[in-house]
Amino acid sequence: MAAEGHKLAIFRGLLKFKSNQQKIWGVLIFLSIVTTVEVALGIIKPEILLGTFLRMKLLNWIFIILTIVKAYYIAWDFMHIRDETNGLKNSIVLPLVILIPYLAFILLLEADYIFDVMEAGFVAWNF
Amino acid sequence: MEVTSNASLEESQVWGGGNKPLKASYGKMMMWFFIVSDALTFTGFLVSYGFSRFKNINSWPIADEVFTHFPFLHGIDAPMYYVALMTFILIFSSVTMVLAVDAGHHMNKAKVTFYMLLTIIGGAIFVGSQAWEWKNFIKGEYGALETRGGQILQFVNAESGKRAAIQDFSIGIESERTTHQASNGIWYQDETPLPNVSVAEVKKGFLADPNLVIRTEKLTENGQKTVLSREDSLIKIEEAIGVVEGANLIHNEYGNRLFADFFFFITGFHGFHVFSGVVINIIIFFNVILGTYERRGHYEMVEKVGLYWHFVDLVWVFVFTFFYLV
Structure with a gap:
């Protein structure tokens, strides 16, 4: 619970932040980008992605995967699971x-x- | 928070309290386990929504056609923009919550207060938006007819390809039929208010306008709703037994009734979580102002409600995907 205890790298160490606050803003930007991509795909609905895979549209698979990615970053960085034992x-x-x-x-x-x-x-x- | 190795602890120290397994305090750990169980509750709801949807996979309503409103833009087709905005608002209030927790680690009372306030405002805007979504959904837009089998017949103008509202094209018929109220006639019987137009009026209007055709619930190969020809429509309309305007737990003008039931239940349950989150945040906010945590020496309480608040955001991410995107 000490402030120094935060792990400040995301994307497996690809992106390192100087402080916890910077990391929070960084994660916000990432989540916003993912949401924007989701909404854009939902509105455009590209032809290529309408094919089916395992009885579900490819587009829907992409939505679900992106959702899990978002859930991961909310849990790991906002809820600090990254810092737990x-x-x-x-x-x-x-x-x-x-x-x-x-x-x-x-x-x-x-x-x-x-x-x-x-x-x-x-x-x-x-x- | 001193954690010494267990080997050197006396038995009384291990079991006598003050020992923190997994380096987390009791309160925080219990909040986590509550979140796990709540996550499983939401899983049950969302998976049963998936069950109903897969069961009716070729006739499920298309979300883009149901949620098309944006505040102050009347009559403009804006699918999803508003829920996307709501999602951003909730993610942003999650960020301010994290910043409040971070400020709490630094024992910065002013900053915790400020960020908690922003979080509460974000949550309130979100709940308000959800209420507005419900209002639009309940009110309905075009109205539809319902068949004996419980299926929905919507109307399309074949020329323009646009949806036609039953209120606009139906032709009035003089009728003495009014809503039966308990105050008239048999005192222990009443009925739900009648729709603005009757089946006969909609039928009359439909026969009068040759451009109108029926749109059924069935989905075509490309995931669009099937639009019947004028001849088939004339046969199909004979199956109608009731007028549906808007959506409630029994009827739903947008299509399958289960869609409305799950929409009310899941977004309602989530909205209730957001509402209670806002209430808890307000309590903590006043505790921060009063200096309760300053005196206690740590702001862990902010961290615990923060966990709950992020969880609410996390659930919304899934609700957003499964109700509006997929």
Whole structure:
């Protein structure tokens, strides 16, 4: 909790800041750039990115990946996970990293199956 | 914050308090574990939203067509700009919070006060914006008809390709039907207020204007809504049984009802988090002004509410992606 305890490098040491305040502004600029890219892509919707990969649009994969990147920097630099001990870091991050993709995987797979069943017409959908 | 090696500690020192495992104070660690559990709650909501969406993947409403308003720009189609602005506001208030925490480390009371104030203002603007989004969503824009199967029929002007509002093209029919209130007739029965136009009036207006066609919920290959031909539209309109204006938990003029339900539930739950965050920030703000933490010797409380505040921002990043972008 001492101010000197902050790790001041981001992007795996590519970018080093002189003070914690500078790092905060640097991360803000990075997050703003990512958000701007997301919004721009969402409005333009480039043709190339409308192809599908694993039953989802390429564009949507990009959005989700950029979101996780943003989440990483908010947690690591704003919430100071970077400065915590490995034990605390793991006990916070591991449950989420394991449980969330697992829950998403089983529920989305099930939903996809239900969609196929309704599409095949075994259920009266429009009556 | 003295942490000595465990080997040299007496048993009474280990269990008697004052020992900080993982080099984090009790309060901070518990805030983290609360955040983990809250994150899993939000995961449950967002994943069930994903479930409903994948289940109705070929008829889900298109977010760009639902959220098109920007303050003071009436009638201008501005998809996403306002939520993008809201996102920036929330990220910025996260930054001022971090700066407040940083100032707290340096025991700079004036700066902590200033940055806490900015954070509170940012949070208040965000909650206000969300209320405005809700207002637009509930009020609706064009109105639609609903079929017996619960599907939505929207109207498009085939010539201009623009959406047509039922309020504009429907033709009035003299009718004695009014909203049944508990004060008239049977005292224990009433009904929700009737829409401004009836199904018969919309149908009459639709038949009178040959340019109007129906747009269904079904998505085409390129992810656009299917627009029927005039002939098919004339058949389809016979299926309509009700008029829908705006959205609530039961009806939704934008498409699938589940979309409105999840929108209200998830953004509402998030908005409630922001609201409670603002309230907690205000309490801490006054504590800072009163010098509580100055006397305590450290500003760790600011750090703890800061964690909560960043978490709210973190959740919004995901809500933004899954409701407005994807």
